[in-house]
Amino acid sequence: MIDKDAKEKIVIYGAGAIGSTVFAWLLPYYRNLFLLARGKNLEKLRSKGLTIYKQHKKDKAVTYSGIKIIEDIAEVSDPDFIIISVKNYNLTEVCEDIKSKISNEGSEPIIIALQNAINNQELLPEYFSKIVYGIVCYNAWRDDYGVVGYQHKAPIVLGTIQNQHPEERRKAYEILSKGLPTEITDELQDAARSKMLVNLTNSVVTLVGHGIKKISSINALRKIISNLMNEGIQILKKAGYHEVRLGNMPSWRTVTFGMKLPGFISNIVFKKNISKMVRSSMAYDIIIAKKQKSELDSLNGYFVQLAEKVGFNSKYNRKFYELCKKEFTKPDFEPLDVELVWKKISE
Ligand SMILES: NC(=O)c1ccc[n+]([C@@H]2O[C@H](COP(=O)([O-])OP(=O)(O)OC[C@H]3O[C@@H](n4cnc5c(N)ncnc54)[C@H](OP(=O)(O)O)[C@@H]3O)[C@@H](O)[C@H]2O)c1
Known part of the structure; x- marks a missing residue:
């Protein structure tokens, strides 16, 4: 299913419940899809792959191996999209890290921010200019490092502050909607x-x-x-x-x-x-x-x-x-x- 013309480089920053599920669902469609992990999670993902299952169907869990797991955003030159899926309390360090390592001469990456709550709307614009916010409407959880369950697929709803950047919002929609239900809202707040x-x-x-x-x-x-x-x-x-x-x-x-x-x-x-x-x-x-x-x-x-x-x-x-x-x-x-x-x- 990989689109041979799909040249986009997409990094998912944060390999927890949400980052891992989005990664697994986009995987069939993108050749340049990277999952950034750290610590024991990184070790486990590299040695055993990523296992995803639907609630009550653990016996039908799918394990993805041979996937592109990275530990440093600098490993990917000029990413087009960075999907940030860390929690609010880790957001500052992650923004600092991305900002210090990604230059993307001429074209800044589009940031897709998947945090619950609205703190990210204050923080991210201090670091980036092209930001699309995603409201995640499904539940997922991590059983163990590299093992993630989800309840059922439900949409990620995309919006921007005051509906700025319609083009970036559309591009984010095109990226996500290949692998999971995605919607656009004009009423982000x-x-x-x-x-x-x-x-x-x-x-x-x-x-x-x-x-x-x-x-x-x-x-x-x-x-x-x-x-x-x-x-x-x-x-x-x-x-x-x-x-x-x-x-x-x-x-x-x-x-x-x-x-x-x-x-x-x-x-x-x-x-x-x-x-x-x-x-x-x-x-x-x-x-x-x-x-x-x-x-x-x-x-x-x-x-x-x-x-x-x-x-x-x-x-x-x-x-x-x-x-x-x-x-x-x-x-x-x-x-x-x-x-x-x-x-x-x-x-
Ligand atoms: N889970 C849900 O059902 C759900 C639903 C809707 C919205 N959300 C929102 O989505 C966001 C993510 O939630 P989540 O449940 O996916 O959280 P999570 O399972 O804790 O995942 C966050 C991941 O980010 C990693 N991380 C944090 N700081 C990092 C850093 N500096 N460098 C590299 N990796 C880093 C964590 O690393 P470690 O592996 O070391 O912990 C963890 O793997 C939250 O804002 C949450 O409110 C979650």
Whole structure:
């Protein structure tokens, strides 16, 4: 399937859950596709290749070997596209690295930034001029170095700040859409925040250890998630943002409607949905990799700050954010009981 005329040089910078899946899906179409990795992940990718599987189909996992794994962006001269798939807290070092090594005389590479949240919109323009932002609407996770699972393919939605650089946005679309569902939005700011609203759940499942320890009360978990999201919607609306529907994520209407239903009915629907939830990337950082670093500030912290800015009393989000902040920085973090979490944020 490789297009013999495809001359584009594409580097995916960051070989985690998102970088690895995008790499695997683009691989059949590009001869000059590189995945930049580091440390043990790099060693594993070089020795064993990259293994990707769809949720519940690990027995049908595909391993890609003989792939172009690099450890230094300088190994690729004049890349046309650099897809940055590191987390927000690694973004500065990555921008510094790219900027110091890539000259692309006359033609700067197009940067495709795949972070959740909006910090990247402040940071990246300090380093680059052609930037397209991608909102990733699927879930993926790393089981081990070089082994990545994903829930199902769902779009990456591309936009630019104030819809600048339409040509670069179109080119980014052409690159990604060969291998995965890709869409373009003119409403990047609303779309990014609509995604961030859904990402409020990442910290919840991390704090209570969903998928890692038994959840003592589905009712308490539902109340935490629905109150955080419902309040998040109110904060966004008060700040003048609008909903953009993304992939098959729940609509704002569904979230607010769910709040009005009797608890026993909501719990039935919620139980079904929560059973489909996969381990979040934040849970990997805090529980598995024990990094004490996460995107909590970029996601939950943003809502708390925005609420303050627009004069909204964000009772649940503020208490929840402060609780996570305290717990996630503990070197020996252990997930908390869900009922205790609900008690702490609702009292
Ligand atoms: N996972 C999801 O389902 C999902 C969905 C939507 C959006 N996102 C967003 O996508 C972004 C990436 O998330 P992710 O889940 O893919 O994270 P991840 O699995 O932690 O992957 C990030 C990768 O970047 C690598 N990295 C970080 N700094 C680096 C550096 N200086 N040099 C080389 N490699 C570096 C990490 O290296 P190590 O191997 O050493 O850790 C890791 O392999 C985040 O902003 C996240 O919010 C994720």
